[in-house]
Amino acid sequence: MxxxxxxxxxxxxxxxxxxxxxxxxxxxxxxxxxxxxxxxxxxxxxxxxxxxxxxxxxxxxxxxNELDLGRDLVLQFVDGFLPEQYDAVQAIFHKRGAYGRFKDLLLHQGKLEEWFEYESTHTKKxxxxxxxxxxxxxxxxx
Incomplete structure (x- = not known):
């Protein structure tokens, strides 16, 4: 091995x-x-x-995307931390530039650092x- x-x-x-x-x-x-x-x-x-x-x-x-660490992880995060924004985030991911707009939304919601930690933890795991x-x-x- x-x-x-x-x-x-x-x-x-x-x-x-x-x-x-x-x-x-x-x-x-x-x-x-x-x-x-x-x-x-x-x-x-x-x-x-x-x-x-x-x-x-x-x-x-x-x-x-093969490991469900793209859009699926974003929606999982939103469902747990910003459920009131779920539909808006889903709509964001139907257009180009989705991650930039998603991060702007997180910045305005005060959740950007939480997202980075969540993404890092799930990616490593x-x-x-x-x-x-x-x-x-x-x-x-x-």
């Missing part, structure tokens, strides 16, 4: 989620734990193994569960 640091896993995850789904990718070697990044928008393929999409050799780091499911040993604080 390969071992990686949580910081490296989080960095790979943020790389994958840093643009629209499927534009960026990250792969973890099942033998070494080494992480490789690929992007459709910038040249990052120089160190990318040719066989990185071979699921028997590499895990593909998931996008936040979910990433660690994903890693455990794939038998990846994640070292904390390294």
């Amino acid at each position: 390969p071992s990686i640091s949580y910081d490296d896993l989080e960095t790979a995850f943020n790389c994958v989620c840093g643009s629209v789904q499927f534009d960026n990718s990250a792969y973890i070697s099942k033998t070494t734990g080494e992480i490789f990044h690929a992007s459709q928008t910038y040249d990052s393929d120089e160190n990318l193994p040719e066989d990185c999409e071979d699921e028997s050799l590499y895990w593909s780091v998931p996008h936040k 979910t990433l660690l569960a994903w890693a455990q499911e794939h038998q990846i040993d994640v070292k904390q604080g390294e």
Whole structure:
């Protein structure tokens, strides 16, 4: 079982989620734990193994939407912390620029810091569960 640091896993995850789904990718070697990044928008393929999409050799780091950490997490937060804004937030997410408008709403409601903490906590919990499911040993604080 390969071992990686949580910081490296989080960095790979943020790389994958840093643009629209499927534009960026990250792969973890099942033998070494080494992480490789690929992007459709910038040249990052120089160190990318040719066989990185071979699921028997590499895990593909998931996008936040695959782990229900996108819109679903937003709505879960709103349901628990701002239930009176649920319909408004749902409407926000039917248009482009939704996250910016959502964060503006949170700022006006005094809930922006709570959202960041909620998102961070749920992301970490979910990433660690994903890693455990794939038998990846994640070292904390390294």
